[in-house]
Amino acid sequence: MPNSLERLQKVIAQSGVTSRRKAEKLIAEGKVKVNNKVVTELGTKVTSNDDVEVNGILLEKEVPVYYMFYKPRGVISSIKDDKGRKVVTDYLGEVEERIYPIGRLDYDTSGLLLLTNDGDFANLLMHPSHGIDKVYVAKVKGIPSKSELNTLRKGIRSDGELLKAVGYSILSVDKQKKTTIVQLTLHEGKNRHIRRMMDELGYPVSKLKRERYGMLTLDGMQPGDYRPLTPHEVKKMRHLAVNE
Template sequence: MDQNLERLQKAIANSGYTSRRKAETLIVEGKVKVNGKTVTELGTKVKPEDNIEVEGIPLEKEEPIYLMLYKPRGVISSVKDDRNRKVVTDLLPEIEERIYPIGRLDYDTSGLLLLTNDGDFAQLLMHPKHQIPKVYIAKVEGIPTPMDLKPLKLGINDNGENLKAVKHRILSVDHKKNTAILEITLHEGKNRQIRRMLESIGYPVQKLKRERYGHLNLHGMNPGDFRELSPHEVKQLRGYAQKNVK
């Protein structure tokens, strides 16, 4: 068997065009051509010299790039938005590579977001079995007790989804304003998960920020700032994900 062959969706993801999952959708929808012929089979394998077109655009292999962004509130975690709202790549105009976010942060949530053009790396970090801790700071309306927060670790059923925190603690309370600051750690990242969990126990979120991702943090950064990850940091993230596979 030719050792240089790789699955078409992986080749697309590695080019930086999109994630592997999205690449699979594009293949099935008939939007991918290999050497001029439309391919719809997910098992298709390609050689490095094959010409691949996605949505009419020829793929060009790029050097992998790994970025950390301090996403401000009011920005979409995507590369485009059908309502013309600001997206995270608008904050990175000098980046020429075709990058996309690893996972997402809600429109009203700020904090640490990773972006890359490396499909395998993105897939590795996003898979829930790899259990990379993501630490959030939430300002909530009301002052919960530790007992009030207990359901967060036990798991909360919301619209058929089981939402669960790994850890939580109360950082501070403001009795005058009737608010509290909480730290919550997740392994997963379901849509609006923390907001839904806290709403369900009666403490709606006023403000939410992702403070840490694995060993990475936002120290020294302001909203809108970004930087490249060092090779050591990338290696650490890969190792972290692979170490936690059960």
């Protein structure tokens, strides 16, 4: 997949050199070069392979990094929150690079989340056509039948969207408490995807966790833990995205 294109002023701002507005001014003034050529058009887009100079100084290219994080419940899948709530990067304070989540997990959902500064890798994993398995375990109120859960494969309409699960299995049933533990596999993850599906079926989710993403699992990790992906894991995830 080719490198993703980003607006030049955004790339300059993200490098920490100046604000986006000041970057736009510097571009218009002819003080920015891309691959040793002066660029003055604000609509210009660049990739991570392009050399960008601002006032004669070459922007440093960050080494790509990849992390797996066990997100606890009650944490925002973002790098900042205007309400002052905890965000995922609060737990990765020792990481020097400016990383961001690949996709998201809802505030009340725990589990496996990937973070990176590699936009191409993030876009590859999030692209709707690349059906990488995302496996969740949900505790639901009530005891759904197999025929009811089978409708998840066909898809359930919610707010004009068709929400699907590619597979499911019932892990356990508590007849006394009238609750069920269900494992669900998705290929895409729309906003509150599983919660909305199960609400439409009449079995609201009380607890939700993402346990697997592709071949990655949370084995040996506790909520709040993080670790870098190995080069082999990064290569394997790329391979899964391209070949699924």
